[in-house]
Amino acid sequence: MKKIILILNFLIILCFKTLFAQRExxxxxxxxxTQAFINTKIPGFTVVITNRKGIVYEKSWGFADNYKRISYTTETVENIGSVSKTFIAVALMKAIELGYFTLETNINDILPFKVINPNFPNIPITIKQLSTHTSSIIDNDSVYHKSYKFTITDSTNQKAYSILRENGYTGGLRDTSLETFLQNYLNIKGEIYNSRNFYKSKPGERYNYSNIASALAAYLIEIKAGISFANFTKKYILHPLKMYNSGWYLSDVNMKKHALPYLDLDSSLPFYSLTTYPDGGLITSAQELSKYEIEMINSLNGNSKILSDSSVKLMFSPAFYPNTSPENLNTSTRTKGIFWNLYTDGFIGHDGDDPGVSTNILFNKNCGIIFMTNMYIEDRSKFITPLKEYANKIAQ
Structure with a gap:
């Protein structure tokens, strides 16, 4: 009996020590x-740490709406920028499972219009090249920035909106459907086609980050599925993960919970959606995105709800190594999976940047990190570095 009591006392002491250490x-x-928030001067932000079972840490600072003093919370929704591309990755894997194509499929075997790099007309572009940013398709910003569709409200700061317009975010494209934009931009007969929309390197030869190439990958899924990419992701990703308050359009979400995007602390930007919406247009909250991140953590541990183990392995396998990397890709800190960044510190993830938006998603087999703020900040290391430092410990 004394031995049992001693063991119980030891376990209780150990438990209290663990809880005390975690509290510290x-x-x-x-x-x-808090120090990063003060020094960076952003309106508001939220962070979440997850493990395989759920959220283990969540905290928010500042405001989703500075003027109305509406707090930023884990339920606040906003565009997550290029973190959206990871949903293209998962959708591609599901499309492969459904037998639509393989990563090596020539995109012209699927498209209703031809896409050819005019500098190398006989070299095909593959789906894998789209998903690893080696397709030779370039974002021509003088056109791409016009594809943003802004919604002006009483909260919009006109000076901030004017600055956006001065930087090329003018809108004004005649047809803003995903299919028509891609055809007009990439096909030689298109109204906004230009040979400068393609790099002077062979497809597969050079790394060049491309939003438009990413959107093209999503459009290939649309063609084969016979439904929009938005509906495809609802069917195979968002709804299976119970992300019912997330979507690709402003009409999909509760606008009362939508953070105002800010140019600076005092200047709010208009709300917006994207013509090439799969490349950066998902609107969600940290709370809902955590469901997706938990699914990715469990996928690494062989327990995916939405993909087969072989699909997970393919999605997270390095596409390049230091001795086989394409031009312009520095593999000292990361390589590429299918859209995902595979970092040398063991994390997998992606960052997102857009007007009034900066986001990050990061995870490994044990923990995950989500960071979201309603202002663009170039350097997020003051937030991400401590999150990485403590995430594994807190997630235990």
């Missing part, structure tokens, strides 16, 4: 994030 780590993380 949370307090330290809170302090570092």
């Amino acid at each position: 780590e949370i307090d330290s993380l809170n302090y570092k994030l």
Whole structure:
């Protein structure tokens, strides 16, 4: 009996020590994030840490609407920028499972119009090249920035909106459907086609990050599925993960929970959607995105709800190694999976940037990190570094 009591006492003491240590780590993380918030001067932000079972840490600072003093919370929704591309990755894997194509499929075997790099007309572009940013398709910003569709409200700061317009975000494209934009931009007969929409390197030879190439990958799924990419992701990703308050259009979400995007602390931008919406237009909250991240963590551990183990392995396998990497890709800190970044510190993830938006998603087999803020900030290391430092410990 005494032995049992001693063991129980030991376990109780060990439990209290663990809880106390974790509390210290949370307090330290809170302090570092608070300091980052003060020093960076952003309107508001939220962070979430997850493990395989759920959210283990969540905290928010500042405001989703500075003027109305509406707090930014984990339920606040906003565009997540290029983190959206990871949903193209998952959708591609599901499309492959459904037998639509393979990563090596020539895109012209699927498209109703031809896409050819005019500098190398006999070299095909493959789906894998789209998903690893080696397709030779370039974002011509003088055109691409016009594809944003802004919604002006009483909250919009006109000076901030004027600055956007001065930087090329003018809208004004005649047809803003995904299919028509891609055809007009990429096909030689298109109204906004230009040979400068393609790099002077062979497809597969050079890394060149391309939003338009990413959207093209999503459009290939549309063609084979016979439904929009938005509906495809609802069917195979969002709804299976119970992400019912997320979507690709402003009409899909509760606008009362939508953060105002900010140019700076005092200047709010208009809400917007994207013609090439799959490349950066998903609107969600940290709370809902955590469901997706938990699914990715469990996928790494062989317990995916939405993909087969072989699809997960393919999606997260390195496309390049230091001795086989394409031009312009520095593999010292990361390589590429299918759209996902595979970092040398063991995390997998993606960042997102757009007017009034900066986001990150990161995870490994044990933990995950989500960061969302309603202002573009170029350097997020003051937030991401401490999150990486404490995530594994807090997630235990």
